[in-house]
Amino acid sequence: MTTAAALYPQHLAELQRRTELALARGGFDHLVVPSGTSHYQVFDDRDYPYAVNPQFKAWLPLTRAPGSWLVFTPGNKPTLLFLQPFDYWHVVPSAPSGHWVEHFDIVVIRKPEEALQHLPDAARSAILGEPQSAIGDYAPNNPAPVVNYLEYHRAFKTPYEIEMMREATRRGVRAHRAAERAFRAGASEFGIHLVYCQAAGQDANDLPYNNIIALNEHSAVLHYTDRDLVAPQPARSFLIDAGAAHHGYACDITRTYAHNLGSEFQAMIDAVDAAQLKMCDQVRAGIDYKQIHLDAHLSLAGILKDFGVINVSPEAAVATGVSSAFFPHGIGHGIGLQVHDVAGFAASDEGGTIAKPDGHPYLRLTRVLEPGMVVTIEPGLYFIDMLLDEVKRNGHGDSVDWARVEAFKPFGGIRIEDDVACTDGAPANLTREGFAEA
Incomplete structure (x- = not known):
């Protein structure tokens, strides 16, 4: 028996337990979850990439089954209404198979409207989805008591979910290693992106988010996704923020590389990496995540001080907002079914x-x-003109050594990101485990 097959029954039982409580909160008898549908671009017959409803894929590893429905009534076996249309224009979804199918009553429908005869009373149902999923009387109502309960508890991953994220990480690590090799071989941003997708075995519609592939100054754009077709000369630095997915679960990994391994910029990367590992060790039960973020500002300001970029104390840099000019985003976020x-x-x-x-x-x-x-832990240091200009306008320009800023600006910035699981003891760094295993 595979690990997923062994862990899935407990995962499903936990979802059923949570759902019973959520339905009781909202005064409903049934949970009804559409998988979602394709959306078409305005004034066109071209559809947007299909994205499965997260509430649907929480139950079962189906990410390409538009027009399907999940129905759960406490005390009963969950039902999957699986749309397998007659269609010679597109690939028709294969019949459900795998370790999970025995846990569902599966009804195959050929047309979307056929679902209506199998759905429970709409008035007694919590219907979780987007408006475009409406069919007949089944318009998603997304009742707040039900959604709030389910989403709050979705933060607590079951062992099955952790294993799915480990599998996503293995795929992501493989692709990250291939991307670094491509960078060192002189590939362009677009070329590195293609290498990444090939190694991950996933294209833009499969990946959990758009790849950030940034060379040199582009690393200072936090969500840089333009991907130049020609590599810069010289290529000084490479920041890659890219993930992968497995059965609907995501990994989110960022690494930064210097072309010259003996450079001062590489030394700064190493300093951020060492600080990031200490931040990851803070992911422990009872720790306020906000405090990890605030501590990160002090730690990163200390690195700026050590490298002569600022000439005030880390505490002063944080108090005056100078640290935010170099670290302008949050330390991270929750991750799982959604990035x-x-x-x-x-x-x-x-x-x-x-x-x-x-x-x-x-x-x-x-x-x-x-x-x-x-959660993710992703500290960063960047050299962003518009934010540095604000430091000057706010009267704190004398806190910064601008000659040092100019020396680092051609490298753009640094970000290191791992996915870290909180446990009853020491944290489990899924990303570092994945790199060590590879």
């Missing part, structure tokens, strides 16, 4: 919001860590 997983700010499973720290608007997670949570 930026849901309920990062949820105060409880009934809703509510845990505020971000003042002056840190881009942090994506503010909860206290508990066993089962998986």
Whole structure:
């Protein structure tokens, strides 16, 4: 028996338990989840890439089954209404197979509207999905008590989910290693992207997010996805933020490389990497994730001080906002079925919001860590003109050695990112485990 097959029944039982409680909260008898449909571009017959409803793929490893439905009534076996249309224009989804099928009653339908005869009373159902999934009386209502409960608890990954993320990581690590080789061989950003996709065995529609493949100054653009066709001369640095997916679960990995391994920029990468590992070790039960972010600012400001980029203390750089000019994003986010997983700010499973720290608007997670949570830890240092100009305008220009800034600007920036699972003891760094295994 495979690991997935052994772990899946417990995962499904946990989903059923959570759903029973969520339905009771909302006063519903049934959970109904459409897989989602294809959307067409306005004034065109070209569709957008299909993306499965996360609420659907939480239950079963189907990511390419548009027009299907998941139905769960407490006390009953879950039902999958699987759309397998008569279609000679497109590839028809294969019949469901694998270790998970025995846990579902599966009904094959040939037309979307055939689902109606198998769905329970819409008035008594929590229907979770997007408006385009509506069929007949089945318009997604997304009742807040049900959604809040399910999304809050989705932060706590089952052992099956952790294993799916490990598999995604293995695929992502393989592709990252291939991308680094391509960089060192002189490939362009677009060429590195193609090498990555080939090694991952996934294209843009399969990957969990758009690859960030940035050479030189482009590394200073946090979400750089333009991908030049010609490699710069010289190629000084390479930042890659790219993931992979496995049965609907994502990994999110970032690495930065210097072309010259003996350069001062490589030394700065090594310093950020060492600091990042210490931040990863903070992913422990009872730790406020906001504190990891605030501590990261002090740590990164210390690196800037050590390399002569700033000439004030790390504490002063943080207090005046100077550190935010070099580290302008959050330390990370939850990850799982979605790269930026849901309920990062949820105060409880009934809703509510845990505020971000003042002056840190881009942090994506503010909860206290508990066993089962998986988060990213992704500190970065960048040399971004518009943010550095703000430092001058705000009257803190004398905190920075601008000659040192000019020396590092041609390299763009640095980001190191791992996916880390919180446990009852020491954290499990899924990304580092994946690189060590490779």
